[in-house]
Amino acid sequence: MTKQQAQTVLDKIIGQIFGYKNGLSLEQFMQKYCFDIRLPNQVNDSTTGKETWAQSSNPTKFITVENAWAREDWSMMPRRDIKTVEDILVAWEEVNYTATERYLDSANVAESDNIYESENVYRSQDIHTSKNILFSDGVWDSEFLVATQRSNSSAFCGRLEDSTECSNSFEVSWSKKITNSFFIHDSADLIECMFCSHITSKQYCIANMQFKEDEYMKLKDEVVRWILTN
Numbered sequence: 001m002t003k004q005q006a007q008t009v010l011d012k013i014i015g016q017i018f019g020y021k022n023g024l025s026l027e028q029f030m031q032k033y034c035f036d037i038r039l040p041n042q043v044n045d046s047t048t049g050k051e052t053w054a055q056s057s058n059p060t061k062f063i064t065v066e067n068a069w070a071r072e073d074w075s076m077m078p079r080r081d082i083k084t085v086e087d088i089l090v091a092w093e094e095v096n097y098t099a100t101e102r103y104l105d106s107a108n109v110a111e112s113d114n115i116y117e118s119e120n121v122y123r124s125q126d127i128h129t130s131k132n133i134l135f136s137d138g139v140w141d142s143e144f145l146v147a148t149q150r151s152n153s154s155a156f157c158g159r160l161e162d163s164t165e166c167s168n169s170f171e172v173s174w175s176k177k178i179t180n181s182f183f184i185h186d187s188a189d190l191i192e193c194m195f196c197s198h199i200t201s202k203q204y205c206i207a208n209m210q211f212k213e214d215e216y217m218k219l220k221d222e223v224v225r226w227i228l229t230n
Helices: 003-018 026-033 065-070 085-095 213-228
Strands: 041-044 051-054 062-064 098-100 107-110 113-116 119-122 125-128 131-134 137-140 143-146 149-152 155-161 167-173 176-179 182-185 188-197 200-206
Touching: 003 026, 003 119, 003 131, 003 143, 003 155, 003 167, 003 213, 051 062, 051 098, 062 065, 065 098, 149 155, 167 176, 182 213, 188 213, 200 213
Parallel strands: 062 098, 107 119, 113 125, 119 131, 125 137, 131 143, 137 149, 143 155, 155 167, 167 182, 176 188, 182 188, 188 200
Antiparallel strands: 041 051
């Protein structure tokens, strides 16, 4: 996935959630809204020196899955005389590379690791059966998500965390069935709500207070402009 393709996905997500044209670049969005999300780290393939992307940078030697599979000589090593633990560790050092950019049955993936049966994924990790995912860690059965963590069965959301069945929403955590809402925590079955916590089955609420539709929509427009200000 190219940066331009990723930018197109980001523009579509922002437009769908907020109803405004996105004015943030990928880098600007990542700096502003992805500060607390675990993302793949840039490391170097120890066999080629080229950059690659790994879920963890703790190991000291890396190799892309593609390069590892191409090294047929690594399948088995010639037997040598092993007498001590030190001998084992020396031998292990020759083959102990951590695989990076692990994509299984996936397409159009870039700068990512641990991607399974997914498509159009950029700078993300631990993504399963999903499409059009940017800057995320732990996503299942979803599409058009950005800056998301440990969430599933959702679409067109940004900064979704530990949530499910959400759509067209931004900054939602530990919640279910949230639609067209912003800044929601520990809630369920909300439509057009903002800055609410611990409530269920409500509409047009702000900070757990009930508003009329026209009052709510006027304030929502101000909130949207505030969110999108670079």
